[in-house]
Amino acid sequence: MHTSARLRVFTLFSVGYVLSYLYRGLNLGLAPYLSSTFRFSTAELGTITSVYFLGFAGAQIPAGMMLDRFGPRRVESALLAVAAVGALMFAMANGFGMMLVGRLLIGVGVSVCLAAAFKALSEQFPLTQLPLLNGMVSAIGGLGGVFVGAPLTSLLEVVSWRSLFFSLAALTVLTALTIWFAVPDKGKVRTDHAVVPKINDSWSIFRSRAFWRLAAFPAATQGVLYAIQSLWVGPYLRDVTRLDAAASGKIVSILSLSLMAGCATLGALARVLSKRAVSIRSLCNACMCIFVLVQLLILSEVHIANYVIWAVYGFFGGSGILCYTVFAERAPSALIGRLNTAMTLLIFSTTFLLQIAIGWILNFWPTHGGQYPAIAHKVVWVGLISFQVLSAIAFIRPVRQSFSEEAVPLG
Incomplete structure (x- = not known):
């Protein structure tokens, strides 16, 4: 071409x-x-x-x-x-x-x-x-x-x-x-009509214990990241950190830029470490744990410049995406497409539920001048961190059963 x-x-x-x-x-x-x-x-x-x-x-x-x-x-x-x-x-x-x-x-x-x-x-x-x-x-x-x-x-x-x-x-x-x-087009339009069997095969992934062991922690961290980044970071910076709209906007841009940098850097690092017999799952696990630790530091209001702590938050926030490479390492090639689809579905479903839950929890507190008390946001963050820690327990445990050993259709 x-x-x-x-x-x-x-x-x-x-x-x-x-x-x-x-x-x-x-x-x-x-x-x-x-x-x-x-x-x-x-x-x-x-x-x-x-x-x-x-x-x-x-x-x-x-x-x-x-x-x-x-x-x-x-x-x-x-x-x-x-x-x-x-x-x-x-x-x-x-x-x-x-x-x-x-x-x-x-x-x-x-x-x-x-x-x-x-x-x-x-x-x-x-x-x-x-x-x-x-x-x-x-x-x-x-x-x-x-x-x-x-x-x-x-x-x-x-x-x-x-x-x-x-x-x-x-x-x-x-x-x-x-x-x-x-x-330009490449290839012909397929004319097969076996839609229902393919949908059933895709949903069968969610019956796999190996999938949930590998997917739980990344889905939790990515769900939290997207829920916060796409809406709730603004109210948090306004109500807890006491930043005005202009300063908050700069922090959001820094977060997004560092997220881009983190995805590129961690992807390159994964490739280098895999050649040295370091598993990508170990790197993914370590980076997601750092992401949760950064959230604890934000919640604790440590004396670190806002742009620095939120840049680190963004850098490690996208580390859960490495789980797609983990799937490629551990699953048969016939399952990779369905595993990726199932993982994306799980991440965005988690984001959907978390965004609703955050708004619902904040609504328990009365507003003052359009702002919520800092304690309302802190309760939310304690809940989000607890959710990620619980999901990490499943991820950190070794996966002894492979996908091919489970009743997941490969056709």
Whole structure:
């Protein structure tokens, strides 16, 4: 394939993943505006934000099958159109219900952006180039997380949140159309119709004890990271750390940048250590434990500069993603696709439930001037840390039974 065609594939699918990351965290900056416009409680705000993750998680298995059958060009273009409809509904919403549906459609619409990018790259580039290219797409996508910090705070001072969503809807449509017309096809559309057996095979992963041993701790840490990063870090910095909106926005951007750096650095480190007979699972375990320790330091309000402690939080926050490589180490190749889908579903379902739970818990305390008492946030963080510690117990224990030894279909 010509270099220009490969460049189009890489660039356009990277843009799609930036949109996915951007939509995920937008409500962090929008929260004060939505609360003042609609008088939403924290529980309602948490529900609106978290339903994105519900749509994202629920679409994983069917979207994955569509990718295999129709290819990344068709599937991502079609689903981005769904996201654009959701963005339009969000922009025009006059209440809780319409906003909830819009946010749900956005989650469904961008659910395949990363998986489609990885599949498109695997179809167009040599196998030896994929680790670097996949890492670059992940890092570029992280720019969406950077935008929802200080840049979004500044932008919302000059444009309304409704105008922002109208613009995003237009950009999403433009991206969908460009992918549809500019990305070359590779391979034929599959015509098999064995959908129900494939869904049953995917769900059977969740009956595997080996899967839960490996997935519990990473799902907990990633769920906590995404729940905090996409909404609740802002209220925490405002109510506990007493930072204004501008300072909080800078911390959010630092967190996102350090998350990008951590994913790239830990991925490279895993490759080096694996050549020296150090298991990736051990590295994943150590980094996730550090992530929990950093949360304890934040909760304890140690005398460390905010930008430093939150940078470390972001750097180690993405370490749970190494579990996908752990699966590749330990499972038969016939199971890898379903394991990855199941893990993504588990992470985003956990995020969805945690975001709702956080808003529900905070709502037990009365607000003063739109702010919650520091003790409310501390109770939430104690609960989140306890949840991760309990899940770590299963992860740290050795896995004696392999996936192939369990009743998990391999066909």
